[in-house]
Amino acid sequence: MNTELTGIIATFLLTMVIAIPLGKYLAKVFAGEKVWTDFLKPLETGIYKLSGINVKEQMNWKQQLKALLTINVVWLVYGFFVLIFQNKLPFNPDGNPGMTPDLAFNTIISFVANCNLQHYSGESGVSYLTQQYVLMFLQFVSAATGIAAAVVFFKAFRDKTATELGNFWEFFVKSITRLLLPLSFVMALILSFNGTPASYEGKDQFISLQGDTVHVSRGPAAQMIAIKHLGTNGGGYFGANSAHPFENPSYFTNMVELIAQVIIPVAMVIAFGYFIRRKKLAWTIFGVMTIGLFMLLIPMLSSELAGNPALAKMGISQGTGAMEGKEVRFGPAASAYWATVTTIISTGSVNSMHDSSMSMSGTWQLLGMMINSFYGGCGVGLLNYFIYLVVAVFISGLMVGRTPEFLGHKVEAREIKIAAIITLLSPFLILAGTAVASYIFTNYGNAAWAVQPKNWLNNPGFHGFSEMLYEMTSSNANNGSGFEGLGDNNMFWNLSTGIVIFLGRFLPIIGPVAIAGLLGAKKFIPESAGTLKTDTKTFALMTFAVILVLNALSYFPALALGPLAEYFTH
Incomplete structure (x- = not known):
């Protein structure tokens, strides 16, 4: 077997050994x-x-959401002003300037929302104080927010009838003290001992082999990179993210970072089953998610390992596969595995440049973010999956002529309306955002008020459309990765993606928690011979079909205009 494939199989198996x-x-x-x-x-x-x-004070689902949203608003205000005035604050040895208001708006919403879409370059865009006391802090608390919301969801289904769903603050604090901090401490040590900087010193200077003087940024990177992956945040300390040799020095650290970004999303699925005492249901959900992973990973591996067909036609040998935009120390297989994992989960970190991937690889990356529930982010991935599950329960109930039920609670009109709104939200944000961007680029390319959209794209045509589609998709999925051929640090992209990030983060949390709270408060109905079981292979297949059909209907036209058109025309 190809040693590169052996490496990703070993990475996946080690992930499961830790996550379960x-x-x-x-x-x-x-x-x-x-x-x-x-x-x-x-x-x-x-x-x-x-x-x-x-x-000890119990909260209902409305009080839980009020606490969640209130504290996130506080972090928004705090971080916004630090980003603007960071040039006047301490711990800025490289003299990095303060951010413009529109860039600060985008950045703070992005980090509060666990998206970490970076329209700035890490080492030159923010100071050490901002990196650690705003951005790294937010990577802890945004991950804990998602986990705490998921635990509220757990509580709704643990008992037969539940209106008191625990205390949000207890779940939030425990997410940090019992999970994120201990794991981050261990991972930061591993990275530090394998070449990642962890100091507060300024830029270093050395003479290259060509005799040039080079200034290399460093700083407290290991600490931030640990929580960046464990919290499925993805915000890089350096502009090149985990393709940077300081963020990701070797194949070993590459495996560590890959494992780190998957273990908590998988663990939350397993925890759900054990918490509500329905292990079979958790394993069924895990099975659907894992099949989804492989259905995206296998064609991505095939595409990247086959190399660029245009170069093959010219008789140029490509060795082990397509290497443009990839690091030699990782290779195309590990890069394809990373690109799959980072887009099905809301991490968004990169160890290669996604803009250089084969066109069909771009399709799988986009589709992973559009579905956004194959493992997903910390806690929130399970909430996203729950929406598909509720829709599947409703459709299945109609097919067999019974009132839809989930875990002994009737799913009625109010719950279905909420699920329908959340289901329609993502396509609306992604497609409407991309349509507006395309219209401005096409019709007002030279207009001063449009912030010179003629400079947005390095690759006009089908690939340029894919770049804009990817940016909106990544924002909505709270992912943060990008096709970096897009010039995104301008007024339009900073404001538009900031709004999409905010809505794409909090409404899909509010919706599932509201549905769970409403269902949990209903009278429990004991199982009978006619009860639709949600932990069977048949229902798993039904849920998978719902996921595929909803996303195919929503996104196929956009994918056809972008990466699919690019593939068939080259």
């Missing part, structure tokens, strides 16, 4: 059962006292 027991551990943590990390209770108690939090 981690999921069982998380179920115990959030259920309040005894675990080995209970020695951290005094720290948590101190945080509660300092913050004036009474964790």
Whole structure:
């Protein structure tokens, strides 16, 4: 077997070896059962006292969402002003300037929303203070927000009828103290001992082999890169993200970072089953998600390992595959695996340039973000999947002539309306955003008010359309990766993607939590011979069909105008 393929198989298996027991551990943590990390209770108690939090106070689903949204608004305001005035604040040895208001608007919304779409270059766009005390801080709390929202969802289905769904602040704090901080500490040490900078010193200087003087940025990178992946954030310390040799020095660190960004999304699925005492349901969901991963990964590997057909026609040998935009220390197979994982999960980090991928690879990357529920982000991936599941329950109920039920609770008109709104939201944001961008680029290319859209694209035509489609898709999916042929640091893209990021993050959290809260409060209906079981292979197939049909109907025309058209014309 090709050694590159062996490497990604080993990475996937190691991921599962870590993620599955981690999921069982998380179920115990959030259920309040005894675990080995209970020695951290005094720290948590101190945080509660300092913050004036009474964790014994139970919240319903509306109070949970109010707490979630309120604290996120506070972080938005705080981060916005730090980004604007970072040039006047300490820990800025390289003298990086403050951000413009539109760039600060985009950046702070992006990091609060766990998207981390970066319209700036990491090492030159922000100071050490901003990197650590705004951006890295937000990578912890945004991940914890998603996990806490998922635990509220868990609580709604643990008991037969539930209106009191625990305390948001307890779930939020435990997500950090019991999960994100310990894992980040271990991962940061691994990266530090393998070549990633972790100091506060300024740029270093050396003489290249050609005799040029080169100034190399460094700083406290290892700490941020750890939580960037564990929290499925993706925001790079350096502009080149994990393609940068300081962020990702070797094949070993590449494996570590790949494993890190998958373990918590998978663990949350396993935790769901153990928490609500329905393990078979969790494994069914995990199976659908894993099949989805492989259905995107296998054609991506085939495309990248086959190389560029245009070069092949010219008789140019491509060795192991398409290497444009990829790092030699990783190769095309590991890059394809990373590109698949980072787009089905809302990480968005890159170890190669997605803009240089084969056109069909771009299709799979876009589709992974459009579906946005094959593992997905920390906690939020499961919430996204739940919307598809509710739709599948409703359709299945209609097919067999029964009132749709999920875990003993009737799914009625109100829940279906919420699910329908959330289902339609993503296509609207992605397609409307791309349509507006395309219209402005086509009709007002030289208009001063349009911020010179003629300079947006390095690759007009089908690929240029794909670049704009990718930017809107990545924003809506809270992903943050990009086709970097797009010039995105301007008024239009900063404001438009900022709005899409905000809506694409919080409405898909509000919707599933609201549905779960409404269902949990209903009278429990015991299972009978006529109950539609949601943990069977048949229902898993139904859910998978719903996912494929909804996304095919929503996005095929846009994909046909972009990466598919590019593929068939070259």
